[in-house]
Amino acid sequence: MPDDLVWGTLSDLPLLTYHEKDAGPYFTSAIYLAKEPDTGVPNLSFHRSMYVSDTEIRARLGSSHDLAKYQKRAESRNECLEAALLIGTSPEVFLAACSSLPYEGNELEVAAQLSGAPVRMRPCRQIDLMVPADTEIVVEGRFLPNTKRPEGPFGEFMGNYVPVGDNHVFEVLDVSWRKGAYFHALTCGSNEDLRPLEAMTAARVYQHVSRVIPGVIDVCCRPNCMISIIKIKKQYAGHGKQALLAALGSNMDYNKVCIAVDEDVDIYNLDDVMWAYMTRGPADKRAFILNDIPGFYRDEKKDHWGRLAIDATMPWGREEEFERKRIPGQGQIDLSEYLNSN
Structure with missing residues (x-):
């Protein structure tokens, strides 16, 4: 476990409400990391997540996403699905989470390929997961089986509000951050x-x-x-x-x-x-x-x-x-030769 970690609660974080009619604060750029229940292959993915309390987040897991399939498989056994919410990752991990791999694919391997080196990992404190060690903020928890509660409305990336819907419940077990951590957030659709x-x-x-x-x-x-x-x-x-x-x-x-x-x-x-x-x-x-x-x-x-x-x-x-018309020498023009910077 790194020496520079600080522990606290979700309400210690700068929780943001983005739009006029949002139901409350949301985590918009956080990445969920979870393991496939049978193979243990890790998955990284984005899912809008509404803050409810220091112990509860409600997340929209799209049915086509691997995390939703992981949760459904765990739920069929009446088991929780452990996961970590990563806020403020490296650019390589962020881009890997944007990718759409086959079900058996490993986004952490994509991040390693992008960075040219294996992703350095650290253990979680309350759940059986390894997370990228340089993540600024880590929220540990688990998705509850057979439990859905109202989430939304929220201003999504298409520019309109998605209505209230019954979505998955993520029980928060631990929150940690690096000393001097930054909180990464973005506006959906930006x-x-x-x-x-x-x-x-x-x-x-x-x-x-x-x-x-x-x-x-x-x-x-x-x-x-x-x-x-x-x-x-x-x-x-x-x-x-x-x-x-x-x-x-x-x-x-x-x-x-x-x-x-x-x-x-x-x-x-x-x-x-x-x-x-x-x-x-x-x-x-x-x-x-x-x-x-x-x-x-x-x-x-x-x-x-x-x-x-x-x-x-x-x-x-x-x-x-x-054939497109071309102006001879057009690509060789350097405007700085004609513009006075003073």
């Missing part, structure tokens, strides 16, 4: 929230599409993680549509809109992406809608069902007609 999620979602889409489709160059999921833009080096007629179909099957939660573009388009510039769609063919023949496909898991009213796919690539065999 750039700080979406950018890491978009990066890890794009990585998943890229891995999936490039396994089954040739010529995939890059994938971007901006300006919202529900949009995937795929850049390809087109090799045959229909290549763009094939890439779109592969992308649509890569992530059932977030791929609401998929767009395929050619290699000369800047996928990180939505103006450039829409320029390609508007100028490289008829708008009506290059977009297709897939109805009644389940989408984001937190969507009981099916507001986010369905998919839109747009092939914004050039018509096959007519590439010369759509």
Whole structure:
């Protein structure tokens, strides 16, 4: 156990209420660490968590997330699921928690790969878990079986409030922090929230599409993680549509809109992406809608069902007609040579 730890309660922390109609303070950037009940493989994941008291947090565990599956498996045995809430982790652990791995995947191994070294761990005091040793604040506890209580409303990342719902109860057993610890928080739907999620979602889409489709160059999921833009080096007629179909099957939660573009388009510039769609063919023949496909898991009213796919690539065999105009020497201009800093 590190020498610089201090113990206290949740109410010692700077608890934040983010929006006008939120039910109360929330932990928005905290990461749950838990072990698969049978294999012991650790999992890192984000779940909005409402502060109720110093001994109780209520968390929304999306049914598609591994932590929800862990809890359900423990609950089938009428057992609690031990977990630790990590606040203020290293950037590598934070990014790993954003990733979406197969059920048997280990996000701590992803964090180690990102940092180039194994994640240094320390034991918890009240539960049988090891947690990253450099975490600023650690909340130890357990999810109670067969117990749900009202949680919400809360202003979620889509920009609106999610209503009150019966969600899982996390019993707090211990709270510790490093001397001089900082409290990490973020506003849901802000750039700080979406950018890491978009990066890890794009990585998943890229891995999936490039396994089954040739010529995939890059994938971007901006300006919202529900949009995937795929850049390809087109090799045959229909290549763009094939890439779109592969992308649509890569992530059932977030791929609401998929767009395929050619290699000369800047996928990180939505103006450039829409320029390609508007100028490289008829708008009506290059977009297709897939109805009644389940989408984001937190969507009981099916507001986010369905998919839109747009092939914004050039018509096959007519590439010369759509060559982009270029200004000679444009990329060599250094504006600092013409601007007086004084």
